[in-house]
Amino acid sequence: MNAAGLRVRARVLATTRAFFATRGYLEVPTPVLVPSAAMEEHLFPLRAEGGLLRTSPEFALKRAVAAGLGRIYEIGPCFRGREDGPWHGTEFLMLEWYRVGAGLRALIDETRELVQAVEQTLGVPAQPWREVTVRELFAEVCGVDLATASASDLSPDDESWDEAFFRRWVTDIEPSLTGAVVVTEWPASQAALAQVRTDGAWPTAQRFEVYYRGVELANAFFELLDSSEQRARFMSANAARLAAGEPPHPVDEDFVQAVGRMPVTAGIALGLDRLVAAVAGWEGIDRGRVH
């Protein structure tokens, strides 16, 4: 165990809570033990007696938004099976916040200000910020136009377009990212719980991710507000899971209904262990955690 590392994390936690307090955000702790832990194909929730361990606080926080809370955040443990490595832990600390009435622009600015506050707290030089679309990154790094590329154009080893996309992402794009990078306009097939836009050159999900010195820190959605579309995405992720021999996710009908009652909202989830480690310049998340 690294005492200095734990002190660094404590300072980042204090900075984060102060940041949201001064902006009128309410801290809302929600249950860790839940009936439905995720809706995405590639998340593997852990089982516990009486339910599942949440993979993020998203379903509960959105019910709080639907109940009338306009600015909320939560910092708490989340659990994802089959994830273990220098930048992954089965258990990790997630920061998630929701802002009613906001779009992605406001959330990009707020995320940058939070990260800069943490840089200041830890006394490290501020990283330069850059904003780029997924399509621009693939053109720049791989020389491929995502709007027209087939799976085999992206990677000869993959049949699925999304898997080919992620193989190039992991192999070529991610290692090329320096400084702080906001990556916008993701493929519509990777929308998860975000709204999709079809009026551009190709259909894109209204979400962004934040990379900090090559480490994926955060994922934000311009939130989907359509219950039937939300249910359909649950079903299609579950169909993919069944085809891959994985158990389907239980559908959280309370959450699906709540999506239809939410006002226009932008929300973001940020890995706090990664924020601490990436800003502090560590080689992985271990130094800031108790073992």
Add this chain to the structure above:
Amino acid sequence: MYQTSDIRKGLKIERDDAPWTITYFQFVKPGKGCAFTRTKQKNLLTGRVVDITYKTGEKIAPADISEHTMQYLYNDGELYHFMNTENFEQVGIPGEVLGKDVTDFLLEEAECQVLFYKGRPVNADLPNFVDLKITYCEPGVKGNTAQGTSKPATLETGAEVQVPLFINEGETIRIDTRTGDYVGRSSE
């Protein structure tokens, strides 16, 4: 076949008709995507290092590689002959397959780890340190212990290395075979 969860440093795999050893690996999973393992791997025949990414669930072929402890016997001018210390079988390996970094410090009776690919010897690992006698060097300069001053010395294997000025012909010195550097007088 290996699974991606079997990937670790030193794992020997077969790819593109060649044996490779994993020198680095990292689990990585994009938040919205499937999991991968990034690797760096070294070609055991050429030494070339490449980056390869595996998707979780992909199967990886093991390399037909075996390693045997062998004693170096002699060089017949073309082949370096080794003997398996367990079953006494002998094998001759061309010098260019072993490489100069091996043949420079290879002395009779030295025990090496010889690597076989599909039954063919492809490489030999020397002990990290070997003791070799100096067969020729210029006389030493007494009292000169200044750092950074060295002179060439010829070893009994024929290789030339840099030694400090106080080392004399006929002395036995210890060499780090990974770097080819002088580390001191032999303690024996």
